[in-house]
Amino acid sequence: MGMSRRALLKCGVAATVFAPALVRHAAAASDPIVIASMYDLSGGLEAAGKPMYDVLNFAVGEMNAAGGLLGREIKVVSFDTQTNMQLYAQYAQEAALKNKVAVVHGGITSASREVIRPVLDKYKTLYFYDMPYEGGVCDRNIFIDGVTPAHNTQILVEHGLKTWGKKVYTLAADYNYGQITSDWVKKYVKDGGGEVLGTEFFPLDATNFGSTISKIQAAKPDWIMTILVGGGPISFYRQFNAAGLSGKIPIASTTFSGANEQLVLTPEESNGVVVAYNYLQTLDNPTNKDFLKRFHAKYGADYPPVSDLTMASYQGMLLWAAGVKKAGVLDREKVIDALESGISIDAPSGTVTLDPQTHHCIFDVHLAKMQDKKPVLIETFAQRKPADTAAVCDLKKNPREAKQYIIKVN
Amino acid sequence: MAAPGQERLVAICRWHGAPACIPEKRTLDLAVVVGIDFIYAVATLALISVGLAIVFGMMRIINLAHGEFMVMGSYSAAVAVHHHINIWIAILVIPPVAVAAIGAIIERLIIRQLYGRMVETMLGSWGLSLLVVGILTMVFGDITEGVPTPLPGITIGAYQASGYSLFVIAMSIATIFGVYLVLRKSRLGLLARGTMQNAEMAAALGVDTSKIYAVTFAFGAALAGLAGGILAPVSGVFPNIGGSYISRAFITVIGGGPAALVGTISASTLFGVINQIATFASNPVYGEVALLVAAIILIRMLPQGITGRYFRGNL
Numbered sequence: 032m033g034m035s036r037r038a039l040l041k042c043g044v045a046a047t048v049f050a051p052a053l054v055r056h057a058a059a060a061s062d063p064i065v066i067a068s069m070y071d072l073s074g075g076l077e078a079a080g081k082p083m084y085d086v087l088n089f090a091v092g093e094m095n096a097a098g099g100l101l102g103r104e105i106k107v108v109s110f111d112t113q114t115n116m117q118l119y120a121q122y123a124q125e126a127a128l129k130n131k132v133a134v135v136h137g138g139i140t141s142a143s144r145e146v147i148r149p150v151l152d153k154y155k156t157l158y159f160y161d162m163p164y165e166g167g168v169c170d171r172n173i174f175i176d177g178v179t180p181a182h183n184t185q186i187l188v189e190h191g192l193k194t195w196g197k198k199v200y201t202l203a204a205d206y207n208y209g210q211i212t213s214d215w216v217k218k219y220v221k222d223g224g225g226e227v228l229g230t231e232f233f234p235l236d237a238t239n240f241g242s243t244i245s246k247i248q249a250a251k252p253d254w255i256m257t258i259l260v261g262g263g264p265i266s267f268y269r270q271f272n273a274a275g276l277s278g279k280i281p282i283a284s285t286t287f288s289g290a291n292e293q294l295v296l297t298p299e300e301s302n303g304v305v306v307a308y309n310y311l312q313t314l315d316n317p318t319n320k321d322f323l324k325r326f327h328a329k330y331g332a333d334y335p336p337v338s339d340l341t342m343a344s345y346q347g348m349l350l351w352a353a354g355v356k357k358a359g360v361l362d363r364e365k366v367i368d369a370l371e372s373g374i375s376i377d378a379p380s381g382t383v384t385l386d387p388q389t390h391h392c393i394f395d396v397h398l399a400k401m402q403d404k405k406p407v408l409i410e411t412f413a414q415r416k417p418a419d420t421a422a423v424c425d426l427k428k429n430p431r432e433a434k435q436y437i438i439k440v441n
Numbered sequence: 442m443a444a445p446g447q448e449r450l451v452a453i454c455r456w457h458g459a460p461a462c463i464p465e466k467r468t469l470d471l472a473v474v475v476g477i478d479f480i481y482a483v484a485t486l487a488l489i490s491v492g493l494a495i496v497f498g499m500m501r502i503i504n505l506a507h508g509e510f511m512v513m514g515s516y517s518a519a520v521a522v523h524h525h526i527n528i529w530i531a532i533l534v535i536p537p538v539a540v541a542a543i544g545a546i547i548e549r550l551i552i553r554q555l556y557g558r559m560v561e562t563m564l565g566s567w568g569l570s571l572l573v574v575g576i577l578t579m580v581f582g583d584i585t586e587g588v589p590t591p592l593p594g595i596t597i598g599a600y601q602a603s604g605y606s607l608f609v610i611a612m613s614i615a616t617i618f619g620v621y622l623v624l625r626k627s628r629l630g631l632l633a634r635g636t637m638q639n640a641e642m643a644a645a646l647g648v649d650t651s652k653i654y655a656v657t658f659a660f661g662a663a664l665a666g667l668a669g670g671i672l673a674p675v676s677g678v679f680p681n682i683g684g685s686y687i688s689r690a691f692i693t694v695i696g697g698g699p700a701a702l703v704g705t706i707s708a709s710t711l712f713g714v715i716n717q718i719a720t721f722a723s724n725p726v727y728g729e730v731a732l733l734v735a736a737i738i739l740i741r742m743l744p745q746g747i748t749g750r751y752f753r754g755n756l
Contacts, residue, residue, distance in 0.1 A: 073578065075681055205726060231724045236685050238676035239485075241478050241606065242720045242728070248600045249471055262679045269587065270675060273603040275594020295677065297589045 063106035064099075064361060066091075067126035069137025069147070074114030075235065075262055076139050079290040082335060083161070083344035084109065087136055089329060090348040100352055101359070108132060116146055123147040127154035133361050134159055134351055136344060140260065141165060141208035145435065148173055152433055157363050161347035162340060163289065163308070165211035166417070167436035169424035172363075174370060174390045176347040176383070178339070180215035181419035182396050183307035186412055187256070187283045188219035190305060190398060195281050196253025197225035202243065202267065204260035204286075205232035212258045212285060214440040215419070228252050235261030240270045247280070257284040257304075265292045272300040281305070289340045293404045304401045308339035309394050310346075310380035311406045319379035336405075346378045346392075350385060371427070382414070389424050391417035470598030475721065481606045482720075483713030484613035488671065489686050490693040490705050491620055492664030497694050498701040499637045500657060502552060503563045506570040507690055508683025510662050514540045514669025516577060519588050519678045528591045533612075536670030537663035544662025548655050556654070570683065577680040588673040605674060612671050616664065621702055623660075624756055633657045634756075692736045698746025702756050707747045712736065 068087050070080035091105045099105060108130050110122035119138070126132050127150065134157040138144040141164050151158040151172060158173045166179035191199065199220050203209035213230050220227050228250045231243055247255065259267060268287075271277055283305040287293070293301040312323070322345075327334060353376055355361065358369035371387040381395040396415045399406035423436040493507045504510075514536035521531035551569060555562045592604035624630035636643040636653045644650050676682060693712060697704025715735045720728030743750050 075679075077578075232726065233724075234726060236682070237725055238682065238685060239482075239725055241481055241603070242475075242717060242725065244603075245471070245474050245478055245600075246721070248474070262677065262682070263685070265587075266675060266677045269590065269677065270603060273590040273592070273594060273605050273674070275596070275601045275603075279601070295587045297587075300589075 063104040064101070065106050065108055065130055065132045067108045067110060067122075067130060067132040067135045067137065069110045069112055069119065069122055069126065069135055071114045071139055071143075072111040076114045076290070078262070078292075079139050079338075079340050082291075082337065082341040083139070085330060085334075086326070086337070086341050086345045087348055089326060090345050090352075092329070093325070094352060100355055101361070110137070112137075112143065116142060119143045119146045120150060123150040124154070127151055127156040132156060133355075133363075133366075136161060136347055136351075138162065139340075140206065141211075142206050144168075145207065149433075155363060157351075157366060159347045159351055161343040163285070163343070165208045165215070166419040167211070167423065167438070168434075169389070169420065169426065169436060170433040171367060171390070171426050171430050172433070174347070174350065174385060176350060176392050177343050178307070178309050178396060179391060179417050179419055180212060180219075181417055181421075182309070182394075182415050184212060184215050184285055185219050186307045186396060186398055186415075187285060187305065188216060188225075189223060190307075190409075191254045191256070191281075191283050192220065192223040192225045197223075198251070198253045199225055199227050199256055200247050200250055200252035200254075201227055201230040201256045201258065202264075203230060203232050203258035204264070205234050206260075209258045209260065211437055213256075214438050216256050216258070217440045218438065233259065233264055233267075236263040237261075238263045238266045240264075240267045243267070244271060244274050244276065248276075252280065254281045254283060257282055258286060259284070260286055265295055268292070268296055268300045268304075272297075278303055288336075288401065288406065289338050291335050291338060293401055294335060296404075298403050301401050301404065305398065305409070306401065306406060307396055307398045308406075309383075309392075309396055310337070310339045310342035311397050311399055311408065312336045312338070313399075313406055313408065314380065314397065316379070316381070318377055322379040342378075342380055346376065346380065346383050349376050349378060350374060350383065350392075354385075384414075386417060386421070388427055389417050389420045390426060391420055393417070470600050473597050474600045474602050477602050477606055477610075478721075479714060479717045480610055482717045483710050484610040485672070486689060486693050486709035486713045486716075487705055488609070488613040488616060488668045489665075490690045490697070490709060491616060491702075492661045492666075492668060493690045493694045494661075494697065494701040494705045495620070495664060496658060496661035497691075498697070498699065498704065499633070500654065500661070501559075502556075502658070503559055503566065504552075504661075505563055505566040505687065506547075506573060506683075507665055508685075508687035509570045509573040510540050510544065510665035511669030511672070511686050512577065512678075512680065512683040513543060513573065514666030515588070515673035515678045515682070516581065516669075517666070518670040518673045522588050528589075532588070532591075532670045532673065533667070536666040538666075540666025540669070541659045541663035544666075545655055545659040547662075548658040552658060553651070553654070570687075574680045574683070581680070587678050590674040609671060609675070616667065617702060617706065620664070621756065624702070629656065633660075689732070692732070696736055696739050696746055698743070698748030698750075700748035700752060700754075700756060703752045704746055704748040707752065708739075711739070711747070 070084045072080050091107050095104050112118040126135055136159045138147050138160050144160050161176045163178040201213050201216055203213040217227050287304050287306050353374045354366050354370035358365040375384040383392055383394045386393050393414055393416050396412045398409045496502050496504045517536045517539040518531045521535045551565050590605045594601045595604045632648055632653055636650050640650050693708045697708035712732050716728045716732040719731030
């Protein structure tokens with residue numbers, strides 16, 4: 032043995048360290064398109080996150096079975112962010128830098144979106160946020176497939192003022208989504224000649240609503256607007272019913288049933304709650320029926336109801352794929368240009384079109400009332416525009432914008 | 442034309458010589474409803490803390506899985522209701538029995554190895570709480586049918602109150618009274634108190650101390666399970682709802698001081714009232730903040746807790 036043991040060990044370590052670099056070049060060939068899914072699969076928001084994750088994989092599975100995108104297989108790298116903001120920041124960076132994904136579909140709460148957005152902006156990774164939210168995001172790198180206040184909150188407020196009365200009491204989640212949406216409620220109520228008697232904020236794990244219910248009774252509103260998020264506030268509906276108030280004071284909600292809260296409540300506790308979403312599982316059109324047939328064939332007929340949040344994830348995936356097909360390449364700038372050229376898909380919720388000016392969606396919004404744990408359609412508002420964001424944002428004119436506009440209500 | 446209630450109130454006022462009647466009947470109704478809220482807050486705090494008062498107050502075991510014991514009680518109630526067992530049995534009988542059994546197993550496997558070692562017990566029970574949350578999530582998933590409220594709302598004049606709130610208050614009083622009877626009047630209570638006071642002397646007198654420890658821990662766990670079962674219709678049945686209980690329970694028990702029962706009662710009264718005053722003045726978030734600030738001030742002023750200075754020598 033010519034080499035000393037020390038020299039041999041040094042060479043061995045060096046070889047092991049540099050080997051992957053050599054091996055990787057050999058592996059090349061047909062690489063899949065890598066995309067990232069970033070949803071909470073544990074920790075409190077998994078009731079919303081898991082169905083969105085499942086439907087994303089379902090869409091990818093269907094696309095791959097049909098030959099892939101641009102002839103390449105789509106591979107999903109999944110990050111479970113565990114309802115933890117720190118992990119959102121960390122995984123967003125990892126997805127952009129380590130996995131170099133073509134697009135990130137993710138974020139549930141608006142707080143998580145605002146954590147991911149600047150990170151993906153910095154590392155130039157396309158971002159699709161498929162969720163209802165409070166509106167106002169004006170950023171070239173993000174496309175948002177979800178209802179905003181001009182889509183659904185306005186419809187709910189107008190319905191409430193017309194059907195029930197002018198005095199409103201608001202209960203909202205205590206973070207940016209709840210706070211900004213409650214400001215929009217104030218604006219729409221004022222525009223309709225009504226009055227918001229009071230607004231209360233609750234964290235995602237609040238469970239004690241006894242004093243709130245007493246306060247509501249003292250204030251005597253005509254109806255209640257709930258913008259509640261999280262597992263804890265479901266007990267508001269429970270305690271409201273326990274006090275015998277269900278049905279006495281009507282409730283409209285921008286979030287109810289998004290995470291299938293109605294499954295955990297009895298019918299008496301959830302009947303009569305009015306919601307407005309782009310998608311309802313009970314929509315009666317051929318695209319929806321076909322989607323449900325295929326989806327249930329894969330995941331079983333007893334899968335929890337597909338909510339608007341879940342469908343937004345599916346539609347977001349379809350929109351992105353349509354953009355990539357039109358661009359013909361994965362280059363981010365070209366895909367954004369393609370997505371801005373008026374992409375439109377025939378989705379289970381109706382026609383969904385991406386608005387080039389705001390990167391939000393123009394789609395149908397359906398007003399419905401919960402009955403026996405299912406939404407029953409009241410009225411359809413066809414092809415509603417994201418008027419709230421459009422009033423302040425024009426990405427065609429100012430493509431360098433990257434901020435969220437927040438409404439100011441006095 | 443005044444409502445009948447208002448007429449009667451006006452008549453009473455005149456009888457007592459007042460020229461006119463100032464309080465509206467409506468305000469009186471509201472006062473009753475708000476009063477129930479206050480007592481309810483105190484009762485809930487006492488209910489969630491009494492189990493920990495036994496385990497930590499008497500045995501000095503820092504059980505960070507106390508919230509998860511409550512959640513297991515809630516889940517056992519939910520499963521029982523799902524299998525169409527009578528709701529009252531599902532809430533009041535099954536959770537304490539189930540969680541007592543689980544508590545006995547945990548005591549034997551984990552806690553027994555760590556007697557006297559506070560930091561290790563903290564770590565062990567914290568790991569246990571994470572394990573329980575994980576198992577519950579895996580077994581039951583994130584969507585569980587809750588436990589419906591078995592009592593209707595009651596009408597107090599122009600307002601509605603929850604009939605179940607009154608039930609919780611009644612059960613809280615009954616539980617505290619039951620624990621008092623067990624500890625003060627029963628042989629097991631006597632042995633337990635003796636062992637906790639001076640284990641060596643008790644052993645010298647022929648008491649099997651390890652069995653007493655096991656039974657007392659199981660008793661504390663049963664109380665936690667009972668609290669979970671009773672509160673299941675109110676706060677819902679989720680794997681991670683234990684977190685919202687544990688901090689309040691610990692604050693109440695430590696603020697209460699060495700005496701398990703009197704300490705729990707006095708601390709939950711103090712913190713519950715402060716919490717509710719702040720909640721009514723603003724919103725539940727500031728109510729919690731007020732409770733925490735009050736706890737900090739209390740511990741600063743009375744480091745041994747309330748029963749370290751007042752009500753000494755009581756159970």
